[in-house]
Every structure is written in C-alpha cells, then in structure tokens.
Amino acid sequence: MENQHISAETLQLTKEDFASDQMVKWCPGCGNHAILHAVENVFPQLGVRKEDFVVVSGIGCSSRFPYYMNTYGIHGIHGRAAALATGVKLTNPNLSVWMITGDGDSMAIGGNHFIHAVRRNIDINLLLFNNRIYGLTKGQYSPTTPQGKVTKTSPQGTYERPFNPGELVIGAQGNFFARVIDTNPRMMTAVFLEAARHKGASIVEILQNCVIFFNRAHELITGRETRDDNQLIVEHGKPMIFGKQKNKGLILRNSHLEIVTIGENNITEADILVHDQYESDPGIHMMIARMAPPEFPIALGIIRSVASQTYDQALMASIAQEKATSSIKTLDDLLNSGNTWEIE
Amino acid sequence: MTRKNNTVVELEQVVVRFAGDSGDGMQLIGSLFSDSTAFSGNDFATFPDYPAEIRAPQGTVSGVSGFQIHFGRKTVHTSGDLADVLVAMNPASLKANMRWLKKGAIIIVDADAFNKRGLEKAGYNSDPTTDGSLDGYRILRTPITEHTKEAVKHLDLDSKTTLKTKNMFSLGMILFMFSRDTQLIHEYFEEKFKLNELVVNANKAVLEAGYNYADTFEIIGNTFRIDPAPLQKGRYRNITGNTATAWGFIAASERSGRPLFLGSYPITPATEILQELATHKSLGVKAFQAEDEIAGVVSAIGASFTGSLAITTTSGPGLSLKSEAIGLAVMTELPIVIVDVQRGGPSTGLPTKSEQSDLMQALYGRNGEAPVIVIAAKSSTDCFYSAFEASKLSLEHMTPVILLTDGSLANGSEVFKIPSANDLPLIHPPLAEANDPEYKPYKRDDNKLNRKWAIPGTEGLRHRIGGLEKQDITGNVSHDPLNHQRMTQLREEKVQRVADYIPELEVIGEEKADLLVVSWGGTYGVMLTVIEKMQAQGKSVALAHFRHLMPLPKNTEDVLGRYKNIIVCEINNGQFVKYLKMNYPQFRYHQYNKIQGLPFMETELEAIFNELLNQ
Numbered sequence: 026m027e028n029q030h031i032s033a034e035t036l037q038l039t040k041e042d043f044a045s046d047q048m049v050k051w052c053p054g055c056g057n058h059a060i061l062h063a064v065e066n067v068f069p070q071l072g073v074r075k076e077d078f079v080v081v082s083g084i085g086c087s088s089r090f091p092y093y094m095n096t097y098g099i100h101g102i103h104g105r106a107a108a109l110a111t112g113v114k115l116t117n118p119n120l121s122v123w124m125i126t127g128d129g130d131s132m133a134i135g136g137n138h139f140i141h142a143v144r145r146n147i148d149i150n151l152l153l154f155n156n157r158i159y160g161l162t163k164g165q166y167s168p169t170t171p172q173g174k175v176t177k178t179s180p181q182g183t184y185e186r187p188f189n190p191g192e193l194v195i196g197a198q199g200n201f202f203a204r205v206i207d208t209n210p211r212m213m214t215a216v217f218l219e220a221a222r223h224k225g226a227s228i229v230e231i232l233q234n235c236v237i238f239f240n241r242a243h244e245l246i247t248g249r250e251t252r253d254d255n256q257l258i259v260e261h262g263k264p265m266i267f268g269k270q271k272n273k274g275l276i277l278r279n280s281h282l283e284i285v286t287i288g289e290n291n292i293t294e295a296d297i298l299v300h301d302q303y304e305s306d307p308g309i310h311m312m313i314a315r316m317a318p319p320e321f322p323i324a325l326g327i328i329r330s331v332a333s334q335t336y337d338q339a340l341m342a343s344i345a346q347e348k349a350t351s352s353i354k355t356l357d358d359l360l361n362s363g364n365t366w367e368i369e
Numbered sequence: 370m371t372r373k374n375n376t377v378v379e380l381e382q383v384v385v386r387f388a389g390d391s392g393d394g395m396q397l398i399g400s401l402f403s404d405s406t407a408f409s410g411n412d413f414a415t416f417p418d419y420p421a422e423i424r425a426p427q428g429t430v431s432g433v434s435g436f437q438i439h440f441g442r443k444t445v446h447t448s449g450d451l452a453d454v455l456v457a458m459n460p461a462s463l464k465a466n467m468r469w470l471k472k473g474a475i476i477i478v479d480a481d482a483f484n485k486r487g488l489e490k491a492g493y494n495s496d497p498t499t500d501g502s503l504d505g506y507r508i509l510r511t512p513i514t515e516h517t518k519e520a521v522k523h524l525d526l527d528s529k530t531t532l533k534t535k536n537m538f539s540l541g542m543i544l545f546m547f548s549r550d551t552q553l554i555h556e557y558f559e560e561k562f563k564l565n566e567l568v569v570n571a572n573k574a575v576l577e578a579g580y581n582y583a584d585t586f587e588i589i590g591n592t593f594r595i596d597p598a599p600l601q602k603g604r605y606r607n608i609t610g611n612t613a614t615a616w617g618f619i620a621a622s623e624r625s626g627r628p629l630f631l632g633s634y635p636i637t638p639a640t641e642i643l644q645e646l647a648t649h650k651s652l653g654v655k656a657f658q659a660e661d662e663i664a665g666v667v668s669a670i671g672a673s674f675t676g677s678l679a680i681t682t683t684s685g686p687g688l689s690l691k692s693e694a695i696g697l698a699v700m701t702e703l704p705i706v707i708v709d710v711q712r713g714g715p716s717t718g719l720p721t722k723s724e725q726s727d728l729m730q731a732l733y734g735r736n737g738e739a740p741v742i743v744i745a746a747k748s749s750t751d752c753f754y755s756a757f758e759a760s761k762l763s764l765e766h767m768t769p770v771i772l773l774t775d776g777s778l779a780n781g782s783e784v785f786k787i788p789s790a791n792d793l794p795l796i797h798p799p800l801a802e803a804n805d806p807e808y809k810p811y812k813r814d815d816n817k818l819n820r821k822w823a824i825p826g827t828e829g830l831r832h833r834i835g836g837l838e839k840q841d842i843t844g845n846v847s848h849d850p851l852n853h854q855r856m857t858q859l860r861e862e863k864v865q866r867v868a869d870y871i872p873e874l875e876v877i878g879e880e881k882a883d884l885l886v887v888s889w890g891g892t893y894g895v896m897l898t899v900i901e902k903m904q905a906q907g908k909s910v911a912l913a914h915f916r917h918l919m920p921l922p923k924n925t926e927d928v929l930g931r932y933k934n935i936i937v938c939e940i941n942n943g944q945f946v947k948y949l950k951m952n953y954p955q956f957r958y959h960q961y962n963k964i965q966g967l968p969f970m971e972t973e974l975e976a977i978f979n980e981l982l983n984q
Contacts, residue, residue, distance in 0.1 A: 112671025
C-alpha cells in the first residue's frame with residue numbers, strides 16, 4: 026500500500042496542529058527546542074494526514090520528543106526505537122514513521138537495531154540527535170565523544186575512538202544520510218523535508234548542543250569565527266566550495282580528498298568536485314561523510330540519497346503475490362491443507 | 370503377492386522406535402509410518418529425538434537420530450515410554466536406544482553395519498547382537514545394506530543414492546509387521562520425486578524388497594494388528610506442537626480481524642513457529658525475522674501499538690532477553706503474546722531437551738511490579754487452542770500473555786481433529802472509535818479494567834504512551850506517589866480479574882480421592898495415562914492439571930482443600946509447588962521433580978503414587 030497522495034494544501038495543516046499540550050521540559054538553551062520547532066514546521070508540508078504520523082523514540086533526553094508532538098507516539102525502552110519503528114511501519118506502511126534517538130540510544134545500546142534498520146531499508150525517518158555526551162544520566166562519555174575528552178567516566182580523557190554516524194550508515198548500506206546543525210533551522214527544515222520524501226531509511230544526524238554537559242561540543246562548526254572554514258554545505262550538482270572567502274574546495278587526488286584553494290596553482294572552480302547525492306556507489310559519499318576538523322571541514326546537508334526498494338515495499342509485494350497465487354485463502358483452507366483423513 | 374500363513378496377533382497399543390545415523394532418513398520413515406498409521410485409523414502420538422549436533426561424526430552415539438511413534442486402538446496421550454520395536458540402522462543407534470526398550474522388545478538391526486569398524490565407533494568391544502548380551506530380546510539381524518543393493522541392481526543407480534534408500538527397506542519390514550499396505554508410500558514417492566522416475570522406482574523397489582523379505586523369510590514369526598481407535602467422526606490430521614501453535618495464532622487473527630505480526634529470532638526449539646508463519650503470507654501473516662530477541666519482542670510491541678495481533682516466539686534464554694520489553698508492554702497496556710518453548714536451562718543448558726523450568730521467569734522475571742497472564746499448553750494439539758486463548762485474553766484484556774509450551778510438545782506430534790473456523794469463538798478487542806470525544810488513553814472498562822486500543826491512522830484519537838509511569842485516565846507522564854500506587858494496583862487487579870474469564874480447574878477422579886496429583890503444562894499426557902490406568906485398577910487417585918497459571922482458576926483453593934494428600938509433579942526443581950505454597954500455605958504438598966532433560970515415565974510415576982497411597 027503506497028501513501029495516498031494528498032496535497033499539503035488540501036489538508037491545510039499548520040504547525041499548531043502538531044503542538045502538544047504537555048510542558049516541554051528540556052533545559053533552557055538546549056538544541057532540542059530548535060529541532061522540535063523544525064519538525065513541527067515540516068509535518069504540515071508533507072501532505073500526510075495528522076493521524077498518519079507516528080513518532081517513536083528510545084531513552085534519553087531527545088527521546089522525550091514524542092510527548093511534545095500531537096501525533097500518535099510511543100516512547101520505548103533504551104536503544105530499541107528502531108525495532109519499535111519497524112513494527113509500526115510493517116503493520117501499516119501507509120504511516121509516516123519518525124524515530125527520534127540520540128548518540129547513546131542508537132550508537133551504543135541500540136547500535137545493533139540501528140544498523141539493521143538501515144540495512145533493511147525500512148521506510149522510516151530517523152533523527153539522530155548527536156550531542157556527543159550522555160545528558161540524561163548527567164555527563165558520561167558516549168560512543169561519539171571525541172577521543173581525549175574528560176567526562177565523569179573518563180577522568181583522564183577517553184581512550185575510545187568515536188563513531189562517525191555517517192560512516193556507520195553508509196557502511197550498513199544506508200541510502201540516505203544527511204547532517205545538519207541545530208543552529209541552522211532553515212537547513213534542518215529543508216533536509217527533514219527531503220528525508221521524509223525519500224523512500225527507505227532516511228538518517229539525519231543533527232549536531233546538537235547540550236548546554237549543561239558538553240556545551241560548545243560543536244563550537245568549531247558553529248562558532249561565528251570558525252564555522253566558515255570548518256563546515257562545507259553540500260548541495261547536489263554544486264561544487265564543494267567552502268571557507269570565509271569561498272575560495273577553498275575539494276578535489277580528488279590519488280583516491281584521496283584534498284583541500285585546494287581556488288586561484289592558487291592554476292586551480293579554478295571547474296576543478297572542484299561537484300556533489301552528486303544520487304551516486305549509487307558509496308565511495309565518495311563515505312569520504313565526504315568521514316571528513317572532520319581540523320584537517321577537513323565537516324560536511325553538512327544531504328550527503329547521500331539513493332533510491333532503492335524498501336523492506337516494507339518488498340514485504341507488501343510478496344504478500345500480494347502470495348494472496349493472488351496461493352490456494353490457502355482462509356483458516357479453513359489452512360487447517361484442511363496437506364495430509365488429512367476422515368473418520369466415518 | 371502370496372501371503373504365507375502368518376499368525377496375526379491383535380494388540381491394544383504399540384511403541385515403535387526408528388534409530389539411525391542422522392543422515393539415515395529416520396525422521397522420514399517415521400513420518401511416513403505415521404501417515405500409514407493415520408490411514409489405518411489408529412490414534413497416535415510421535416516424538417523425534419534429534420541429536421544436538423547437525424551432523425556429528427558418522428556412526429557415533431552422538432550422531433544418532435531417532436523417531437518414536439506410539440499408536441493404539443484406544444486414545445493415545447503420549448508418544449510412549451519404552452519401545453516394543455526398535456529399528457537400529459547401526460551399532461551406535463542400538464547403543465543409544467537400549468535404555469528406551471521394553472524387556473523382550475523386537476530389535477531389527479542392519480547386520481551389514483555391525484562390522485568391526487561400526488562396533489568400534491559405537492564403543493562396543495564385541496557384537497551385542499551375537500555375544501549373548503541381548504538375551505531376552507528378539508533380535509532380527511537383517512543384511513539391510515546388501516538387500517538394498519540387490520533390490521536396485523537392475524537400475525542404473527550410483528552407490529550413494531542406493532545407500533540413501535536403505536531406510537525404505539526397514540520401513541517395508543515394519544509395514545509388513547503391522548499388516549499395513551505399501552500403496553500409500555508409493556503415492557508419496559510418486560509425488561515427492563515426480564521429476565525423477567529413477568528415484569521413484571528405486572525407493573519403491575527397496576520398500577517392496579523389505580516388505581517381501583519380512584514376509585518370505587518369516588523372520589518375524591507373526592504379524593500384528595491394531596484395530597482402529599474409536600475416534601470421533603470428523604476430519605483429522607497429524608500436527609506438531611509448534612505448527613499447532615502457529616496455526617492457533619492464525620486462527621485468532623481471523624477470529625479477531627486483527628492482522629498477525631510475528632517478530633522473532635531463531636532459537637531451538639521454537640524456530641519452527643517462525644518458519645511456519647513465514648509461509649503464510651497468503652493469509653496476510655507478517656513474520657519478521659529480527660536481528661535479535663529484543664528486536665523480536667520490541668517490533669511486536671510496535672506492531673501491537675499499530676493494531677496487529679502481535680506475537681513473539683522464543684525459548685528460555687530469549688525470554689530473559691525480552692524481559693525489559695515485556696515490562697514496556699505491561700506499562701503501555703498493549704496486547705502481545707510471548708511464546709516460550711521451554712528447554713533445559715540455565716544459560717544455554719540443554720537446548721534440545723525439554724524442561725518446565727521457566728515458570729518463575731514467566732511469572733516474575735521482570736523489573737518492577739509487572740504482572741502478565743501466564744498459560745501453559747497441555748499437549749501438542751492443545752498448543753493450537755492455547756495460542757488461540759492466549760491471543761483472545763491478550764486482545765480482550767489489553768495485557769501481555771506468556772504462553773509456555775516445551776520442547777516435547779513442540780516437536781512431538783498428535784492426531785488433531787480439525788476444527789472449523791466457525792467453531793472458534795469470535796475475539797472482541799476493545800477498539801476505540803474514531804473521534805470518540807470521551808477517549809482517554811488510560812480510561813478503563815469497569816469490569817475488565819482494560820483500556821481502549823486506539824490505532825494510529827484513526828481520526829481523533831492521537832495520543833502518546835510509553836514506559837514512564839502513566840497518570841490514571843489521561844496516560845500523561847506522572848511521578849505522583851499515590852498515582853503510582855494506584856496504577857500498580859490497577860495493573861495487578863486487571864490480570865487477577867482474568868480469572869472471571871477462564872474455565873475452572875477440572876478434576877479427573879473422585880471428589881475425595883486418597884491422593885490428588887497436581888501437574889501443569891506439557892506433562893498432561895503422561896499424567897492422564899497413569900491416572901486412568903491406576904483408576905482402572907481401583908486406586909483412589911485424582912488428577913488436577915493446570916493450564917492457567919496466572920491468574921490461577923478461581924476454584925483452585927476449593928479443589929486443593931478437598932484432598933488430604935497432594936503431590937505436585939514437575940519437570941523442574943519444584944517451581945509450581947513453591948507457587949502453590951505461596952498462594953495456599955494452609956495445605957501440605959508432596960513433590961516429585963525430575964530434572965534430567967527427560968520426560969516422566971509412566972512406571973516411575975505409578976511407583977511414586979502407589980508409595981504415597983500405601984503410606
């Protein structure tokens with residue numbers, strides 16, 4: 026069953042249709058507030074009936090999200106939101122399913138469910154709030170905490186190498202990966218819209234700031250002075266150029282990405298790599314997703330968006346096929362199938 | 370074919386055991402002999418005895434695969450204690466199965482396999498079939514391998530395929546022994562190998578050779594006849610417990626109108642339920658093979674939230690992994706059925722052996738106060754009705770149900786009288802109506818105390834639920850102390866009130882017998898067999914068998930109070946007896962526990978009960 030196509034105009038939904046009556050209890054200044062607003066902005070634009078949204082989550086600060094949306098919602102247990110979302114979507118593929126999770130919920134305790142939801146390509150929209158710290162339990166390191174960071178459980182600094190969620194998504198054969206920052210509402214809105222329209226598992230990593238336990242975790246990327254040199258906003262069909270003077274760009278040399286300056290060494294804009302989010306080969310997307318300061322700018326925007334069959338489409342097609350061809354159409358058919366005998 | 374003048378001996382019931390190397394096709398001939406038994410109108414029950422390894426070294430005791438069938442002219446409740454007839458395809462299978470034989474049993478062995486190498490692999494110092502160590506048994510040394518080769522030599526068959534057909538020689542002999550026809554088996558070959566005429570002809574030739582060998586050489590001396598059992602008029606089939614469980618859920622889906630969703634991860638001995646349900650997409654069944662046990666149950670909770678009849682299937686280790694999620698289903702008050710096909714534990718334990726040791730885990734194995742309904746199937750065919758009832762209770766009372774079966778029920782098969790869908794009750798889940806202005810997520814029905822089920826996609830019912838404590842009626846998150854106490858008590862009371870919707874405990878036997886035998890779950894067949902036998906001998910014994918464990922039937926206390934002597938028998942270290950002591954401390958209980966990965970034997974139970982009666 027495909028989403029019935031309804032235009033957003035016909036439904037005439039507004040942001041207010043999705044605001045819940047519950048008090049939002051995130052800390053003042055938490056990046057989650059901006060994300061909530063962006064989602065409330067996106068839902069009315071999707072052409073989906075308000076009853077057809079389901080918001081699911083695991084455990085963590087971000088996972089309180091369903092309580093703050095006036096939709097159907099379920100707040101699950103730690104790490105298992107992807108499995109919850111799977112059960113919802115497979116029961117009714119017509120629903121628009123949104124999964125809210127964090128770096129602890131999806132990269133640590135729920136890592137297994139996360140990679141399998143991606144691999145199966147179940148048509149859900151997964152918003153990964155990455156603040157690089159455990160917030161709800163008050164400040165322990167997470168699987169995305171930078172190496173060396175001192176936290177309550179790493180008093181000498183962590184020895185662990187952090188996960189890069191994009192690398193994990195593409196490594197698990199993910200076909201939609203985007204990265205945004207909580208300080209850029211316009212980009213969040215645009216990317217969430219694209220994620221919702223993509224058929225399959227759409228993963229959006231949101232670099233989110235925890236004001237209490239890891240304030241300025243993304244300072245290099247968001248700070249007024251440093252951001253232009255440390256973020257690269259990728260757009261399909263456009264050369265990957267960044268920097269305060271918009272004169273730095275990416276080229277591929279000996280199968281490695283390299284930063285060059287336009288105007289130096291005969292480099293012109295024409296030499297800069299053009300972003301192709303629809304390229305099915307994951308190689309270049311993996312390289313872009315892996316870029317991180319200080320050597321490289323971090324890539325923001327839609328890094329990968331490749332169409333492919335979803336699990337739910339395959340399942341429904343298989344059910345339709347079996348219904349059309351099998352001689353077992355009812356319980357009575359089943360009970361009397363195969364080897365049976367009559368006692369007179 | 371000319372029939373010699375054989376003596377035909379009439380029997381009440383017989384137990385036949387087929388044993389061979391795990392590649393010898395014992396399960397196949399066992400199942401073909403079951404079909405033939407069904408065709409003869411006998412009642413029967415079967416049990417496969419698989420080795421723990423898929424292909425253990427050939428010829429060794431650990432690689433022996435067995436299949437037992439118990440059939441008779443009266444109702445058969447178990448797959449039988451000790452065998453009257455054993456087919457042993459090699460020395461290892463003889464060695465592994467001697468303990469399962471009645472004194473004086475007929476043993477058919479492939480004499481060609483009893484060579485030096487075969488005997489050594491099985492750990493025999495000398496040939497037990499010739500050294501006199503099996504005196505008292507009737508040993509039929511038959512050169513099965515040689516005769517098989519002889520039977521197909523006119524066909525252009527390679528030696529590997531030839532040897533694969535030797536199981537049919539044994540089957541032919543057994544068919545003759547029990548005055549059966551070979552026609553049914555021919556039809557099976559024609560259907561199964563319809564693309565390979567050579568294989569059809571080879572199997573037929575070997576089957577007939579075995580049949581004629583038994584006839585011509587009069588090696589058996591006499592044949593046996595077991596008259597048809599007085600089964601009720603109707604249509605029948607053979608069914609294993611796992612298939613019956615799967616079908617019970619399909620039945621509940623049809624009678625409730627809710628689509629069936631299974632989230633599951635393969636685990637012995639529950640896997641066949643997942644496999645079976647995966648084949649029924651034509652009935653709209655969605656069988657999701659999850660990445661682990663937790664994803665199995667959690668996907669089912671998501672499916673339940675979205676309006677499915679949602680189930681998950683597992684065995685003990687998987688139930689441990691699912692416990693946190695079951696708590697989520699308790700808190701969100703969503704319907705879900707968790708099937709635990711019990712096996713020997715703890716930890717990996719005895720994966721291929723049966724046990725009843727997950728009872729306490731099912732009753733209490735969760736954090737917090739997390740009551741669920743617990744029921745236990747009593748036989749392989751009852752797995753169908755138990756799965757149906759578990760679904761009905763779960764859907765109508767909006768609460769998780771744990772259904773306990775076990776490895777013996779799961780793999781064993783019984784004759785199943787096929788019900789008609791219309792004979793099964795309709796199931797009425799408490800669905801909330803679209804745009805109901807009165808809808809509140811945790812508003813309850815006055816009698817059942819269940820909340821309404823509001824399904825995503827329905828207009829005017831948007832709501833949020835989750836694992837945090839809920840405010841009464843509104844379902845909003847609440848940390849209020851008195852609300853938590855009230856909600857905890859409501860969840861408990863909701864499960865206790867299910868007692869009004871389940872049948873009372875039945876007693877088989879006198880109201881005031883000298884001894885009341887108490888059992889639960891999968892031991893029903895052997896209990897009933899022993900109790901009926903002892904009652905026929907005039908012994909004053911009665912049986913109270915429990916299918917409903919949480920809540921207990923309402924008359925439990927009354928029943929237990931009527932008997933001076935109570936013995937609780939379980940395949941565990943005494944979990945149900947502890948539970949009864951806790952609930953009804955005023956009674957005295959004897960207990961009999963077996964924790965060997967083996968079922969109860971009729972003889973051992975009879976001895977225990979007689980001892981108590983004689984005290």
